[in-house]
Amino acid sequence: MTYDIAVHGTVAEGFEGVREEFAAVLAEETAEPGAQLAAYLDGRPVVDLWAGDGITGDALTAVFSSTKGAAHLVVALLVQDGVLDLDRRITAYWPEFTGGGKERLTLRDVLAHSAGLIGADDGFTLDELADDRLIAARLAGQRPHWEPGTAFGYHALTIGALTGEVVRRVTGRSVQELFEERVRAPYGLGFHLGLPEALEPRYVPIRPLVPTPEQLAELQANDAGPDSLTAIAFSAGAKPPIDLVELVNSRTTRALSPASVGGVANARGLAGMYAAAVGGLDGAAPLLKPETLAEFGRPHLLGTDLVTGTVDGFGFGLGFERVRQSYPFLGEGSIGHAGAAGSQSFADPVNKVAYGYTRRTWAYPGGAAPENARLAQAVIRAVEAVR
Structure with a gap:
């Protein structure tokens, strides 16, 4: 089935090829399309596109793990301010965090996904996953799933609760409150860690994947089993099983916005946050100093991710993904984070x-949806052409 989808929005001169690539991506969709794409260059908007029934430029949707980028921008700012110390032990901030x-x-270890606290053996409930404080309370006494600090594995549903509890213990404020105060509100970003009730009409629910028979067979073949680290990290052992689409489409989740997966945003908000962080938005100074960006973008550990199985020298930065591993055409030191349903967001400081x-x-x-490689490369090609 093909879809005749109109592309709305604007692109700056020289970025017409990005619009064409966006239209081509939508035309190839097997599900009813609905997407947004935004990009900033030197802190100025150069791409602002959207398409699909019911999709507007300011519509908001769940961005899953792209939330981690917002949460850890807050952590980076607190480190930059001297409020947090990357090499101080977590117990100095959170005394109950002991055992095993x-x-x-250290805070650095946790940010690098090396704590081994990927989940609860019997899974989390939906109510727990919606509330970082409930997750943190369980993890404080949880045994690690490997020797802490010696390896890394994606803490998909827990890293925001761990780092968020440290932030709360030190500042008396939540990551969500600090993001609103220091990042979202000053720039008017369409990226919310805690969606106000008044903005609910702008929320577009995530639709689940309906795999083809071939895709279903591949998913079943790659199923690591209920006792695997992958299953534990994604709370697959919970009873009843966790449905991540149900989790993010819940008003409770949108209101509390767990810092690992609960953010609500549009493409403008995702791109705008990274423009503010790294490039300076609308003439303002960047939120992150170059030395802070470099520290949070370099890998802590390299090797194989024990949860996802990703190999070939993969490694996380501190709270951020090192997106150049997926998109080698980006500049060195690029940071960002993808989300489970396909969202992607990053800053390329080069x-x-x-x-x-x-x-x-x-x-x-x-x-990250596969089309991000094509779309991001189209943006970089346009940048190189207009320089």
């Missing part, structure tokens, strides 16, 4: 580009 070797962990993409239907097989 956890007492040796090319001075910030990028944001959302889609309303879960992309196969999960994580």
